[in-house]
Amino acid sequence: MKILLYNPDNGVTRNFMPHLWMFLLQELTPPGHEVILIDGNAKAMTDEEIVRYVLENRIDLVGIGAMTRMVAKAYRVASAIRAAGVRVVMGGPHVTECPDEAIGKDGGPRYADAVALGEADETWPLIVEDAARGELKEVYQPERDEKGVDRKPSLQPYPSIPWEKLDLNQFSLVPKIFRPLMSSLGAGWGTFHVVPMETGRGCPYGCEFCTVTGFFGDSIRFRTNESVVDELLRLKERARKQRGQIAVFFIDDNLAINIKRTKSLLRDIIAADAQLPWVAQISANLLKDEELVDLIAASGGQWVFIGMESIDPANMADVNKNFSKPSEYGAVLQRLAQRNVYAITSFIFGMDNDTVGVSDRTVKEINSWPPGLPVFGQLTPFPATPLYDRLAKAGRLARPKHWMDFAPFWMAHTPLKMTIPEARQETDHAWRMSYSPERNAEAINAISDAAFRYRLSHLVSRLFFRGIYFPQMNKRAWLKLIFQNRRPIISLTREAIGMWRSHRKNKAHESDEPAAVMNHQKAA
Numbered sequence: 001m002k003i004l005l006y007n008p009d010n011g012v013t014r015n016f017m018p019h020l021w022m023f024l025l026q027e028l029t030p031p032g033h034e035v036i037l038i039d040g041n042a043k044a045m046t047d048e049e050i051v052r053y054v055l056e057n058r059i060d061l062v063g064i065g066a067m068t069r070m071v072a073k074a075y076r077v078a079s080a081i082r083a084a085g086v087r088v089v090m091g092g093p094h095v096t097e098c099p100d101e102a103i104g105k106d107g108g109p110r111y112a113d114a115v116a117l118g119e120a121d122e123t124w125p126l127i128v129e130d131a132a133r134g135e136l137k138e139v140y141q142p143e144r145d146e147k148g149v150d151r152k153p154s155l156q157p158y159p160s161i162p163w164e165k166l167d168l169n170q171f172s173l174v175p176k177i178f179r180p181l182m183s184s185l186g187a188g189w190g191t192f193h194v195v196p197m198e199t200g201r202g203c204p205y206g207c208e209f210c211t212v213t214g215f216f217g218d219s220i221r222f223r224t225n226e227s228v229v230d231e232l233l234r235l236k237e238r239a240r241k242q243r244g245q246i247a248v249f250f251i252d253d254n255l256a257i258n259i260k261r262t263k264s265l266l267r268d269i270i271a272a273d274a275q276l277p278w279v280a281q282i283s284a285n286l287l288k289d290e291e292l293v294d295l296i297a298a299s300g301g302q303w304v305f306i307g308m309e310s311i312d313p314a315n316m317a318d319v320n321k322n323f324s325k326p327s328e329y330g331a332v333l334q335r336l337a338q339r340n341v342y343a344i345t346s347f348i349f350g351m352d353n354d355t356v357g358v359s360d361r362t363v364k365e366i367n368s369w370p371p372g373l374p375v376f377g378q379l380t381p382f383p384a385t386p387l388y389d390r391l392a393k394a395g396r397l398a399r400p401k402h403w404m405d406f407a408p409f410w411m412a413h414t415p416l417k418m419t420i421p422e423a424r425q426e427t428d429h430a431w432r433m434s435y436s437p438e439r440n441a442e443a444i445n446a447i448s449d450a451a452f453r454y455r456l457s458h459l460v461s462r463l464f465f466r467g468i469y470f471p472q473m474n475k476r477a478w479l480k481l482i483f484q485n486r487r488p489i490i491s492l493t494r495e496a497i498g499m500w501r502s503h504r505k506n507k508a509h510e511s512d513e514p515a516a517v518m519n520h521q522k523a524a
């Protein structure tokens with residue numbers, strides 16, 4: 001069979017990274033089938049374009065995965081593909097959380113021929129075999145234990161994703177026209193990929209708004225250190241060969257959930273010289289350990305994503321995230337910054353104790369810490385979370401099926417102490433203050449002692465992160481952005497030219513040296 005795995009874009013922003021599930025399922029597909037990947041984030045396509053692609057390429061089966069945010073588009077595309085006579089299987093968090101919706105068992109229309117619920121590592125090969133025989137079932141679910149809980153894949157062994165030979169062209173972040181020039185720079189920047197990699201699954205914390213504990217379970221499973229190190233080494237080799245850059249996003253929900261194991265993994269990465277620049281999610285409470293932070297820096301850690309959520313402890317208690325203490329955030333960021341590791345700090349507005357002015361209060365606090373990349377969202381009741389159930393029981397859901405008419409940054413319930421439009425305004429204000437050209441320049445100034453590459457990485461990341469909220473998907477938007485931020489850009493460019501000149505001078509001096517030494521010897 002010819003199989004297409006497709007992940008829709010959200011219609012508003014683009015991700016910087018492809019989705020791991022596609023590469024994983026591609027690798028888990030039984031032999032004898034061809035699997036093509038299209039990630040809407042890298043290659044945005046209209047519904048008609050996808051259907052045309054499916055027909056022209058004689059695809060036999062389409063697998064679509066989606067988060068709640070993209071599910072309306074996923075359903076639309078699925079319906080169009082089915083209408084063209086091709087079978088569709090859907091999987092991922094949303095269909096698992098609303099299992100009846102995709103197959104029309106909730107009274108609504110049917111969008112998919114089959115759904116794969118939960119982790120599909122073991123069910124995907126069965127789905128492919130059934131589809132090949134023309135015997136696709138409606139629902140695929142992992143085996144269950146005596147308590148009725150899904151048996152989770154152990155991750156040992158873990159499939160070896162052949163990164164060294166996969167076609168990653170659609171996922172490079174360097175625009176095509178710059179590639180020849182960029183590949184001649186330094187270690188080579190002809191391509192830049194952020195590659196997703198998992199070292200473990202599961203999180204026991206159970207924050208009220210989060211789907212992870214429900215989906216992956218509270219039992220944590222890890223790959224072996226050897227399998228992670230081997231994957232890193234293969235990626236590093238690929239980067240070297242193609243004169244490009246590869247960074248890794250460890251997508252574990254909390255990379256340091258078992259600190260002893262994390263330290264052992266990071267030590268093994270260092271010992272094998274398998275370091276690549278990496279980003280990972282780690283909760284603030286675990287970053288108090290100085291040795292862990294040392295190992296993060298030494299093993300290539302550059303950015304740590306921290307779900308800070310709120311600076312108000314009452315809000316943290318409300319969402320069952322008391323283990324994370326707002327009073328400790330500044331010290332945590334300081335500890336990271338001392339090692340040139342910076343943080344992506346994520347905040348949620350519209351919690352029940354938030355009042356108007358929350359964005360000013362939060363941004364003031366953020367600006368007193370070492371600079372990072374703050375991101376702001378709103379409390380969203382994802383289906384099957386304790387938050388969703390609490391709000392539904394209290395009759396507080398304004399749009400119980402908010403995913404069917406997805407509206408970016410527009411809450412689906414009214415918080416207790418502010419209105420939905422006020423929550424929208426607070427979010428908007430926080431983004432504007434945090435990514436204004438003035439704030440960008442201030443942030444770079446604040447780390448003026450750091451080496452050039454850290455400041456450059458910080459500025460580039462700021463310009464990209466701004467795009468999570470402000471649409472900047474065309475050349476015009478980028479040119480405007482570059483013009484507005486010209487001060488730090490010009491200053492860093494001057495510094496780079498200075499460094500390049502002195503590097504050339506030193507090189508020339510070095511090549512003169514042997515001659516000078518020989519002349520000196522002759523004279524002697």
Ligand code: B12
Nearest residue numbers: 017018020021063064065067068091092116119120121211
């Ligand atoms: C990495 C990540 C991101 C990346 C982007 C995704 C990417 N490029 O990988 C970034 C950081 C950009 C991101 C952003 C967001 N994310 Co996110 N993200 C994750 C994270 C941490 C890992 C995803 C992953 O690769 N998991 C590992 C793979 C193996 O698991 P999986 O994707 O579930 O796939 C398995 C099964 O689901 C199944 N499967 C999946 N798809 C399909 C398809 C088919 C056909 C089949 C058969 C099976 C199948 O098979 C896989 C193997 O078992 C997850 C949490 C998590 N642990 O999964 C959150 C998660 C997916 N994100 C979430 C959210 C809410 C968001 C945001 C909306 C946050 C925000 N407020 O802005 C944004 C939206 C991004 C957008 N494009 O609009 C939620 C989604 C909940 C939901 N019901 O939708 C999750 C679950 C986290 C949470 N706290 O609840 N995210």
Ligand code: SF4
Nearest residue numbers: 203205206207210253
């Ligand atoms: S710590 Fe993170 S992954 Fe774990 S439950 Fe809380 S928000 Fe979800």
